[in-house]
Amino acid sequence: MRLSTNIERELNKRRAKDAPEGSILDQIQGILAANEDQRQDIHTRLRSRATSDANAFDLDQLETDRIYHIDTIKSICVDYRLRFLNAALFKSEFPEEAISKIRELEDTHDTALNGFKLMAPSKLFKLENADDPLLFAPIGNGYYYLIHKWGNDLSGVRKLLVWPVKNFDNMIFSIFVASILLTAISPMGVFTNKEVGMPEYVMLFLFMFKAVAAVVLYYGFAAGKNFNTAIWNSKYYNA
Template sequence: MQLKKTNIEDKLKALKRKGQMETKIIDDVKAILDADNKKDEEILNTLSSGHTSDHNDFVFDLLETDRIYHISQIKKTCVNYRLRFLDTKLFKGELPYEAISKIKQLEKAHNTELKGFKIIAPAKLFKLEHYDDPLLFAPIGNGYYYLIHKWGNDLSAFRRAIMWPVRDFENFVFCMFILSILLTAAIPEGVFSNKATAANAGIVFLFVFKSVVAAVMYYGYLSGKNFSAVIWDSKYYNT
């Protein structure tokens, strides 16, 4: 059997075609990566610029219902645990890539560009303006928000109990009342009066109560603190 002779020109053309195909594949991959990086930058710009919006054009049938929350539920959670619910432009923590990836997935699935992002997080994670563990949301509309991504560590199991006294004015007064009773009971008899009578005890209690409330409120004023029910959606540090 006679072997077919090798045509060098054909071999060159084959190598040329192969090289062109490889170059096209590389160019296609590069174009995909460039487009993906451009989309990442667009999402980051949207998150950092804080374009305000109260709704997005979601396809409702594609939403996971266990990720939909009403503003009243968000407010109650923020008040109970002393958290803030603010625009992403005020967030100074690092946004994980998983959050950006989930935004891209949602935008592709719903064929829309999301905006109006907000985050639930402790105040220390925001760049708050002076009056003188995070969850990323996007608004759906009518006071409803869609949870996109949660990251970081969970809150302490005791945070709600610790923050209970500063949840609102009523809780504050109740805690100061109980604290004043305990402090009054701890004062030895005869310090303010020779006789231990109910009237004297009442006077001592009122003195202690006013002193405790004044001291705590003065400290709160100096440090720019306020009740959780007031600051949960405030962008200011001392209001």
């Protein structure tokens, strides 16, 4: 005769011996309450405007491929016209996955993290008057630890599109190239019936250069725009 064992029944018997049903529910409720309190505390610290330059990480537990120096972060922000600002300025809610990553880090390193920073396009921040966030926490000495990334990747052409406003030299070069192109496609016959030579093209180029430069400067001042090198860590939309 084949003997069989109902494992679920055995589990129920052992559980009844180990702890009463009410006690188990109380323990689970306590664990869930503690977890929720910890998550709420993380939300509060993410929204705090208090600054911190370092956290008490256990260096042996850090993943080296997630550590970045401020110079590296700045170079990426300048190339792609991103901002690196206090996480409290983030417009949207932080995803629960990011909260879980922070909670996991804090348990691993036995510390409460502060001074969170976010790398993202300007439109994702609540900037003060004067598609891809990355959440960091400061380690110290200018180094930051990447906690979590969410959202979509940046467009592949973003770097090219924002290249003209990376700095003053890039803008002048872009205006110069645009003026050459506009001069090349301009119908010179509209301006004169005579044979067109190099002097006429030079004069038209100078006119185009001044016109393009005037439009760019007007737009820049009117919209409060600035170069990537100036705004990467500015919390103001017009500075």
